Amino acid sequence: MSIELLAQINKDFAALILLTSFGLLVQRRIYALLLIFAWQGLFLSISTAIVGFVSGMHHLYIAAILTLVLKVIFIPYILHVLIHRLQIYKEVENLTSLPMIMLIGIVLVIFSYHVTAPIRELSTLMTRSTIAIALATVMLGLLMMITRSHAVTQVIGFLAMENGLFFAATSTTYGMPFVVELGVALDILIAAFIFGIFFFHIRNTFDSLDMEEMTKLKEED
Numbered sequence: 001m002s003i004e005l006l007a008q009i010n011k012d013f014a015a016l017i018l019l020t021s022f023g024l025l026v027q028r029r030i031y032a033l034l035l036i037f038a039w040q041g042l043f044l045s046i047s048t049a050i051v052g053f054v055s056g057m058h059h060l061y062i063a064a065i066l067t068l069v070l071k072v073i074f075i076p077y078i079l080h081v082l083i084h085r086l087q088i089y090k091e092v093e094n095l096t097s098l099p100m101i102m103l104i105g106i107v108l109v110i111f112s113y114h115v116t117a118p119i120r121e122l123s124t125l126m127t128r129s130t131i132a133i134a135l136a137t138v139m140l141g142l143l144m145m146i147t148r149s150h151a152v153t154q155v156i157g158f159l160a161m162e163n164g165l166f167f168a169a170t171s172t173t174y175g176m177p178f179v180v181e182l183g184v185a186l187d188i189l190i191a192a193f194i195f196g197i198f199f200f201h202i203r204n205t206f207d208s209l210d211m212e213e214m215t216k217l218k219e220e221d
Helices: 003-026 030-055 059-085 098-115 117-122 128-147 151-173 178-206 211-220
Strands: none
Touching: 003 030, 003 098, 003 128, 003 151, 030 059, 030 151, 059 151, 098 117, 098 128, 117 128, 128 151
């Protein structure tokens, strides 16, 4: 299989990663958010494996497997269990209107392409065309954290932003050193457990995971 074909396939998966980022922004149902996040992890895993094949950096295969296990299976499962135990069944509301969020998201994508234009022109890597999408994924994850009022969805936004950072690493330098990748994977794993404990403490203390409700309680105090 030629490098040009693999580069095109990698572009396609980058587009799917960006599409899932917008899906996370507009989706209201929390279980659907978990499903979209898992799909994003799957696309990221496949993209990482493709970069590993083209670059000959075999540690990226391990990174792809770690991404598959953690982002597609383990963390979505943990969050699914937490959501079920916390009895979160209603739709999750955004702080602002969906059209406004979509507009801001599109502006961030355009901004990402503008900022990364000099890097794409100078880079000779096969992944140079996906650098802008990687930056946009990071910024869309941050936007999700800002525009959501629910603690669980803010955590999903944080994890999506981390997906973007990992994607940016593989797009700009063909990945981080293997020791760093293992450290990041361990940090994410530990963070998943900490988030679970954090959710239960908030629920027990405030009887809600909605940030607006907690802000009202703080103002009343």
